Amino acid sequence: METQILDGKQTAREIRSELKEQIQDCIRKGMPAPCLAVILVGHDEASKVYVNNKEKACGWIGMKSLVCRMPAETTQEELLAKVQELNEDPGVNGILVQLPLPRHLDADLVINAIDPAKDVDGFHPVNAGKLSIGHRDAFVSCTPAGVVQLLKRAGVEIASKHCVIAGRSNIVGKPLALLMLRENATVTVCHSKTKDLSELTRQADIFIAAVGRPKMFGPEDIREGAVVVDVGMHRLEDGLCGDVDYEACMGRASYMTPVPGGVGPMTIAMLLSNCVQAYKAQLGTRS
Numbered sequence: 001m002e003t004q005i006l007d008g009k010q011t012a013r014e015i016r017s018e019l020k021e022q023i024q025d026c027i028r029k030g031m032p033a034p035c036l037a038v039i040l041v042g043h044d045e046a047s048k049v050y051v052n053n054k055e056k057a058c059g060w061i062g063m064k065s066l067v068c069r070m071p072a073e074t075t076q077e078e079l080l081a082k083v084q085e086l087n088e089d090p091g092v093n094g095i096l097v098q099l100p101l102p103r104h105l106d107a108d109l110v111i112n113a114i115d116p117a118k119d120v121d122g123f124h125p126v127n128a129g130k131l132s133i134g135h136r137d138a139f140v141s142c143t144p145a146g147v148v149q150l151l152k153r154a155g156v157e158i159a160s161k162h163c164v165i166a167g168r169s170n171i172v173g174k175p176l177a178l179l180m181l182r183e184n185a186t187v188t189v190c191h192s193k194t195k196d197l198s199e200l201t202r203q204a205d206i207f208i209a210a211v212g213r214p215k216m217f218g219p220e221d222i223r224e225g226a227v228v229v230d231v232g233m234h235r236l237e238d239g240l241c242g243d244v245d246y247e248a249c250m251g252r253a254s255y256m257t258p259v260p261g262g263v264g265p266m267t268i269a270m271l272l273s274n275c276v277q278a279y280k281a282q283l284g285t286r287s
């Protein structure tokens with residue numbers, strides 16, 4: 001079987017150009033450029049790469065970015081004070097705190113402190129709760145939103161399909177299950193306590209791997225012709241890979257996302273989209 005690549009880089013490029021147009025329209029009408037504030041605490045190397053990618057992406061679409069780099073020793077109080085300062089800054093439309101935080105910091109406490117109207121990661125309980133009851137004005141977390149956009153823009157049918165998600169994290173697995181339900185898929189969520197995991201993944205029309213274990217899934221775990229989406233991101237000695245053995249599944253899956261170049265760039269594209277959504281909503285309340 002020929003496997004079609006779900007090209008996240010190209011799709012993210014298309015989304016960025018749509019957002020750039022929207023921002024230029026707003027600026028032509030006299031509105032200020034939108035601004036995304038990113039807080040990076042400590043020196044996690046991968047986080048530095050991701051924050052740099054976010055900063056670059058903002059520049060590409062005409063969005064301002066404010067990167068607050070804070071030392072690893074930052075206290076909970078100092079971090080909460082920074083979040084509050086950004087909440088109160090009318091020039092800041094979106095706020096995110098890059099995860100993971102250093103171990104001594106409570107991420108939930110920090111996320112709860114972000115104004116839900118500026119929570120462009122979609123992690124705040126208000127936004128997560130709104131998603132769970134179908135409110136469409138909530139910010140949806142970027143990776144799940146990116147997966148759905150990648151599938152829809154590639155013309156992959158989701159409605160009535162059996163979608164199996166391996167992984168139940170708060171930032172990917174759980175919101176992704178809700179989004180796929182919203183798209184009328186039949187959703188199965190697997191996790192570390194699931195028995196006969198392979199029996200379930202082989203039943204999937206759409207299999208989404210989000211377990212955080214390099215190359216955990218191979219051709220024996222997917223049905224011939226399944227759509228395979230790999231949310232994993234691992235830096236091994238021979239380069240980046242995902243949760244799926246990409247080369248081994250080539251020729252068995254009908255569609256597959258590469259790592260890198262699949263879900264990752266879509267995560268950033270959807271972050272930009274959320275920030276433009278926040279910007280427009282805030283301008284609407286101010287006009």
Ligand SMILES: Nc1nc2c(c(=O)[nH]1)N[C@@H](CN(C=O)c1ccc(C(=O)N[C@@H](CCC(=O)O)C(=O)O)cc1)CN2
Pocket residue numbers: 049050051053096097098099100121142143233240259260261262263264265266267268
């Ligand atoms: N506050 C947040 N923290 C984290 C999030 C998030 O959504 N919000 N998600 C991940 C990291 N992440 C975004 O921050 C992220 C990971 C990977 C990529 C990406 O574009 N990957 C590229 C390869 C990049 C490289 O060269 O290493 C790809 O897959 O092609 C973007 C964003 C955890 N933290």
